[in-house]
Amino acid sequence: MSTSPYACERRIAELAVQRAALLTDRIYNSQVKGTTIKEDKSPVTLADLGGQALVIAALRHAFPDDFIVGEEDSEILRKEDDKRNLLWSHIKEVLDEGLVPEAEIGTIRGEVDMMNLIDRGNHGGGRTGRIWALDPVDGTLGFLRGGQYAVALGLMVDAQVQVGAMACPNLPVELSKPDGAKGILLSAERGQGATERPSDPTSTTPAKPIHMNPISSAAEGSFCESVEASHSRHDMQANIATKLGITKPSVRMDSQAKYASIARGDGDLYLRMPSSSTYEEKIWDHAAGSIIVEEAGGVVTDASGKPLDFGTGKTLKANKGIIATPASVHAEVIKAVKEELEKPDL
Numbered sequence: 001m002s003t004s005p006y007a008c009e010r011r012i013a014e015l016a017v018q019r020a021a022l023l024t025d026r027i028y029n030s031q032v033k034g035t036t037i038k039e040d041k042s043p044v045t046l047a048d049l050g051g052q053a054l055v056i057a058a059l060r061h062a063f064p065d066d067f068i069v070g071e072e073d074s075e076i077l078r079k080e081d082d083k084r085n086l087l088w089s090h091i092k093e094v095l096d097e098g099l100v101p102e103a104e105i106g107t108i109r110g111e112v113d114m115m116n117l118i119d120r121g122n123h124g125g126g127r128t129g130r131i132w133a134l135d136p137v138d139g140t141l142g143f144l145r146g147g148q149y150a151v152a153l154g155l156m157v158d159a160q161v162q163v164g165a166m167a168c169p170n171l172p173v174e175l176s177k178p179d180g181a182k183g184i185l186l187s188a189e190r191g192q193g194a195t196e197r198p199s200d201p202t203s204t205t206p207a208k209p210i211h212m213n214p215i216s217s218a219a220e221g222s223f224c225e226s227v228e229a230s231h232s233r234h235d236m237q238a239n240i241a242t243k244l245g246i247t248k249p250s251v252r253m254d255s256q257a258k259y260a261s262i263a264r265g266d267g268d269l270y271l272r273m274p275s276s277s278t279y280e281e282k283i284w285d286h287a288a289g290s291i292i293v294e295e296a297g298g299v300v301t302d303a304s305g306k307p308l309d310f311g312t313g314k315t316l317k318a319n320k321g322i323i324a325t326p327a328s329v330h331a332e333v334i335k336a337v338k339e340e341l342e343k344p345d346l
């Protein structure tokens with residue numbers, strides 16, 4: 001039987017984010033989310049910290065020599081006994097339930113192991129070798145407000161994303177039933193397509209291939225963008241959409257659920273024009289989402305149409321903007337973006 005080059009990595013990545021999503025969901029539904037505000041003024045919760053520990057436990061078990069660039073570190077847990085104890089009790093419950101096969105993705109041995117695992121995500125990224133980019137809760141603001149968030153994991157080999165997996169606990173399982181069951185697990189391998197299935201590990205629904213909508217002109221489509229006005233230029237994005245003849249209102253959504261949505265044909269374009277000249281996009285905010293869109297028939301580039309460069313460290317250095325669209329309309333969208341950027345300041 002022939003298998004694809006990264007079939008094993010894809011399987012482990014799927015299981016890892018699936019198990020982490022059981023924890024994030026559990027913490028969302030509990031009394032205490034343990035929110036702390038980080039130095040950059042963004043929130044971090046027990047779900048972010050525990051999700052990172054669980055995913056890295058899986059990577060340690062399956063690929064012990066790989067490097068990991070994770071968003072979080074264990075400093076808060078080392079300082080605050082209450083948070084550490086509470087998080088460990090949640091993680092232990094997820095592990096004891098055993099819904100995701102521990103034989104394949106390993107375990108966490110206790111509180112100290114939990115913190116050490118989180119800190120294994122301290123690699124700085126780079127151009128060579130096998131490096132995983134992990135965002136245990138992408139869209140923490142979305143998580144806190146009961147909106148969209150994603151557990152996102154991508155594998156880069158020599159700076160090319162080869163595998164991505166993402167759990168989106170608040171996206172509907174069926175597009176035709178937006179108020180029905182929630183929680184999907186998406187994944188992709190370079191050259192092998194993208195799939196989705198329910199993220200509930202007890203579900204027997206098989207994975208199915210996903211495809212972007214086959215639009216032939218951007219005017220037929222709709223676009224999504226960040227909820228937070230400080231994360232991208234809503235005004236510019238509206239101008240670009242108008243120029244393209246898009247009449248549907250934008251869909252504002254937190255996190256890489258934006259990539260997931262367009263990859264499964266719920267929307268068409270993702271526009272993210274930079275709102276600050278100093279903020280650098282993080283690799284963990286785009287690695288998983290970008291390959292899932294590409295493998296569903298899309299193209300993901302910066303605002304000038306160049307591919308994203310995942311080999312420049314923890315951040316996409318020198319990146320200006322993110323544009324994700326079906327391949328059929330990418331050139332048309334980049335032309336409109338260029339015109340918007342060249343517009344004289346009035």
Ligand SMILES: Nc1ncnc2c1ncn2[C@@H]1O[C@H](COP(=O)(O)OS(=O)(=O)O)[C@@H](OP(=O)(O)O)[C@H]1O
Binds near residue numbers: 137139226254255279
């Ligand atoms: N100034 C600025 N500009 C651009 N992006 C930023 C900025 N600040 C933060 N972030 C990152 O945005 C991640 C959340 O994704 P989104 O912006 O798409 O969603 S959201 O609407 O803000 O929730 C969010 O990811 P998480 O920290 O994992 O939630 C951040 O990495």
Ligand SMILES: [Mg+2]
Binds near residue numbers: 043071
């Ligand atoms: Mg964050």
Ligand SMILES: [Mg+2]
Binds near residue numbers: 135137138139285
């Ligand atoms: Mg993020």
Ligand SMILES: [Mg+2]
Binds near residue numbers: 048071135136138
């Ligand atoms: Mg995050």
